[in-house]
Amino acid sequence: MLSSRIGILGGGQLGLMLLQAAVDWNLDIHVLDPDPEAPCRKIASHFQQGSLQDYDTVYRFGKDLDVITIEIEKVNIEALEALEKEGKRVYPQPSVIRLIQDKRVQKQFYLDNELPTADFILTDNREDVAQHAEFLPAFHKLGRDGYDGRGVQRIATSADFEKAFDQPGLLEKAVPFEKELAVIVARNPSGELVTFPTVEMVFHPELNLVEYLFAPAEISPEIDTKAQEIAKRTAAAFKIVGLLAVELFLTKDGEILINEVAPRPHNSGHHTIRANATSQYEQHWRAILGLPLGSTNAYGPSAMVNLLGEDGYTGPAVYEGMEQLLATNQVFPFLYWKAITKPFRKMGHVTIMDDNMKDLKEKVDFVKKSIRIIS
Structure with a gap:
């Protein structure tokens, strides 16, 4: 192999x-x-x-x-x-990619396989969305080609219907949630299946993409078990070979609902390069090459901060604050070889580790304040 x-x-x-x-x-x-x-x-x-x-x-x-x-x-x-x-x-199999490429088909797959997800209505165009005022508040999602927060619009009231996409999509009920979680599952051709520890994601309030995350998620053992089991059931239902990142909502009443999945390495697993015995990237190779899956044990609490291009700057990338980061214990920057920065473009990430969650959170705040990507 x-x-x-x-x-x-x-x-x-x-x-x-x-x-x-x-x-x-x-x-x-x-x-x-x-x-x-x-x-x-x-x-x-x-x-x-x-x-x-x-x-x-x-x-x-x-x-x-x-x-x-x-x-x-x-x-x-x-x-x-x-x-x-x-x-x-x-790998992943074309049949799996086809299911996941269209969020409309993806959502129906959850229903067909009795996997928990938020209520939704399939829509064909903007006019169709406007027929469902009673379903609000909701999010309108493009069926195809949405990525990194693009292709999602919040429709809070009927006054927001003009924001809806005039293309096939789905109107998904806005779920009051406590946390957004993610579990990455690896599965090889023989059906061996391994999960990474559940992480807690914090999304940018405007861009709808992950700003930073903590691993492990601060949740009860019961909630963690539920999140892990749902992620395993989802990967098994798809029969995927490779990685499946399963994004989840923890609702106010303690339920776990599937938000979306990605059949590949994922932003919610970047930290595993330093923080876990096997990174998600090595695990992907193990899975698709039919090799034994590696241990996903974490070395301790960790976090990941996305490095986004600063608003108002477009041009050759300049990283301000790198020396401060490199002078800090257990702070590991990873840059993506992107020569040109743009507002909010993903330019890299920083993995942060510590022995306890309190100190880890302080380091996350320090990292967020210390580095800027400008031109």
């Missing part, structure tokens, strides 16, 4: 961290990405520029490879299906 020729569709920061993990095992990795300056470009032994959504490009990229995986869901499924039929090992 380790001698297989492996392809990654997508050369962004997730691909970069997959490559970094692959170096330890001398894996033969090929990367396809539309951006000639993608983060993977400078360290990938085999990099090809090309569209991830063009059938011919994806098919030609994969036809001489043994194993193909993704770091982004927006890829040409038909090409992956053709490659799978020809005997290529495509």
